[in-house]
Amino acid sequence: MIDVEAFSCQELVELVTDYLEAALSPADVRRFEDHLAGCDGCTEYLAQFRRTIQLMGTLTPADLTPAAESALLGVFRSWSSGQSGTVEPDG
Numbered sequence: 001m002i003d004v005e006a007f008s009c010q011e012l013v014e015l016v017t018d019y020l021e022a023a024l025s026p027a028d029v030r031r032f033e034d035h036l037a038g039c040d041g042c043t044e045y046l047a048q049f050r051r052t053i054q055l056m057g058t059l060t061p062a063d064l065t066p067a068a069e070s071a072l073l074g075v076f077r078s079w080s081s082g083q084s085g086t087v088e089p090d091g
């Protein structure tokens with residue numbers, strides 16, 4: 001049980017619907033919330049996601065995925081470039 005690594009921002013974005021649907025295992029929920037505790041970007045993402053769900057009245061991953069996801073990842077990449085964490089090498 002040592003290889004519990006915090007989620008990366010990308011993993012978190014991919015799992016946010018599962019998190020909100022309570023579809024994650026308790027261990028993954030913990031990793032998810034551990035990441036949120038140290039990541040303002042993902043905290044804000046989750047807040048916006050919840051706001052969107054309130055407006056739409058439902059989870060709509062199809063609407064929120066590829067465009068929203070890539071836009072968010074672009075934001076993450078720019079603000080996290082100076083921080084420790086999981087930033088992909090930019091070539």
Ligand SMILES: [Zn+2]
Pocket residue numbers: 008009012035039041042
């Ligand atoms: Zn994050």
